[in-house]
Amino acid sequence: MRFLISIISIAIFSFLAGLYLPWWSIAIIAFLISLLLPQHPAKGFLVGFLGIFILWILLSALINSSNAGILAGRIGAMLSVGNSPAIMILVTGFVGGLVAGFAALSASFLRKHDN
């Protein structure tokens, strides 16, 4: 349960922070949420990763579908990952998830003695 709440909280608060703060606010949010709702390090990375992976995939997939994939295909070709919006969506989610995952994992290690 806490696992799910963590993921959802990270996604929601990162979204709100992203309206005003730079992109790396996802790391701060993932860190703070994991500090408030501590996880075992084994799951620590996963909550951060999934929280942002899901958020960024959701946001970019929504944008992409109303854009009919015009831009994501071009950017994919530009970055040499292929003219495919689906790949660009996954790349987006993965990069964001990676940053948030490590931030959340850091918090787990900080709170380790509580468990």
Next chain:
Amino acid sequence: MRVIPFIVTVAITGVLIWFLNKPIGEKIPMPLGSFLSPQTGFWQNAEDTSYNFSSDLHFPELKGKVSVYLDERLVPHVFAENDEDLYFVQGYMHARFRLFQMDLQTKAAEGRASEIAGAKAIAYDKEQRRLGMKFAAENSLVVMEKDPNAKKVYDGYTAGINAYIHSLKQKDLPIEYKLLNFQPEEWTNLRTALLLKMMAKMLSSGTERDLAYTNLKSVLTNAQINAIYPQVPDSLVPIVPKGTAFPKPVAQLKVPANADSAYFDNKTTATAFEELYKPNRDNGSNNWVVAGSKTESGAPILCNDPHLELSLPSIWYEIQLTTPESNVYGASLPGSPFVIIGFNDSISWGVTNAQRDVKDYYAIKFRDDTKKEYWFNNEWKPVAQRIEEIKVKNGATIYDTVAYTVFGPVMHDNNFVDSIAHYNALAVRWVAHHTGDDGSTFYKLNRSKNYSDYVEAIKTFECPGQNFVFASKSGDIAIWQQGKFPERWAGQGRYVMPGTDSSYFWPGFIPQPENPHAFNPARGFLESANQRPVDATYPYYIPGSYITPRGIAIEHFLSQMNGITTRDMMKLQDNYFNVMAEDMKPMLLKYVNESALNAAAKKYLDEFRNWDLNAAPESVGQTVYQTWMDSLQRGIWYDELSKAGPVVPIPEEQTTMELMKKDSTLLGFVDDVNTSAVETIHDQVTLALNKASETLEKAEKEGRLQWTKFKDVTIYHLLGKTLMAFARPGLNVGGWNNVINAVTKSHGPSWRMIVQMTKETEAYGVYPGGQSENPGSKFYDNAVDTWVSGKYYQLWLMKKEEEKDSRVKWVMQFNNI
């Protein structure tokens, strides 16, 4: 707490963020984290395909209300109550849809490309500065701002652009800013002047070959140079119909006493002075107008297609600009107010480039290496120094001191010269350095009601010289080649001139009323296609880089046509007939020695023999022809001309053809001087096809023998080949620079327009691009396929009472509070 894992993971997080927060390199020049974030990065540029462009905006700068109706192609129909508001909104719309384009082009014009592109653009920036681009813009600006009405217009336009820039958040920036990691810069009236100077450079700065001709004097005589680069081609069909009488000039021009020794026969070379960024030789255009006597409707039809570099976004932006006093529709240039090519309720107009040479070089003798004084009229005269500061992205700032003489800026000096060159400094005199408010011509054209308004509007236009074609609803047709053109004695400015006294100054300028023009000719049509404007009876020496064939083709078709419709005009703009080849084909077939051809060449000769002379997309004959011609041109000319250095202009194909008709030795140039044998035209034509067959065989193996595949027409993004993902490659279009539909590799008709001046104007137009510069918008390239297939959109000069028309898709309301 687990200290070590904590420190390690915090460090990893930190390094990840650091890495994703900085530019990664050439291939990925942007910070990837911000770029990928769906809330700040490129996803924010992915425009909803059903995006609602309607909005309600408030700007205290406005005097009244302005309504902008956007149609289904995103063309804005702007209705304002006064001029200032009108141009405010034009500026806003340009910035809204073309901000990066305007910003980049004017920065590049000013010689500031290195701020965006880094060290690789330093040479480009130096050339812009040494040519005096900003100096020229500053001079124009003084005139533009002197007239209070003009100043209001330019100020309004600038304010509109800035109003849009100020409304932007980081996430709203055009994607190129995110890619290249920089910020848009405030607009100024100077930047508008710079944009017009960019056009001047594009169209009137590659039209001279003074330095190359100067070098050619070391291997050829003045007479030979005149013969292979003739002033008046034999086959010329001029813009002003032949037989028109010209008034004799008042004064006989005085040739300097020492001209033969110090100028015409002076063999001093200038080998090191190669211009790095020559404007493309394919810049050109067609326009023509037919009178009511030749049309089905009885009303004139005006046509124009300017051939420029094709790019995404396009150089043009369509717009309608309406106030209670004026109502105009057409193609505008983002970065400048007004409609540049278009029509209003009474007239229509179009432009092609005059191709006139308006730039000369003078050899400067500096007193010493400080370059602070130069020898002029028997004394050491001080230069005006201008210190150019070139800021470089990720690099140290470069300083370049440019000396200004009575002639103009010293473009080349010992920073560029090798030790064998004799001239150690060259100053450039260019008409664009000192012009007035050329934009006022378009302000007035937008409001012209008849022929005399049009003449009044264009007569102050100075640079780049243009052929303004005209038609009115009252039935008049006309054309003027308008610009500020130097008066020169015969041969003046063909080569580098002595710059030690005033005897080689231009004697003056050709009086404006004597500029070539024609009005309502009996034959019922006029055309221009970058050819020499007049035949040899015109009393002035007017060098230029003229292009002859398209004019011949247009004249050939128009003279035969009657009962012309707009559909016929569309077909003519899309015409693929290769008029050069019509003359060349029989000669090539006559001179080729079939028995000396290799097997492949024989096969291609058969293709060529059966060719219908059309440069159609699927044509193989055109590919064989052009490859053969390229090979023949090299074979005939290169052996002699290359002795003058690597950058010699090969004579025009047209000249080769004309000489070949008269003299099968081409004045002796047919012989290859590098062999002991004496080659004949048979040998050269045959050898050329044998050599061409290697290229052709290679192309055939790759499946690229069809003309469209061989040329591989591509419209690049403004950032060029580095950004192929934003380009449109492999477009299925034929044509060539000597064909009416003048599409080369990435050059061609950048705007096609046809206007029939019936009571209710009937107009068509298309440009290869879209109204939006955003590659994430469906309006980025929506018109490319229409353009490729030779189709048009009907242009809608909307009336205010049509605001409920189904073509209006969105409405932007601009309010003053």
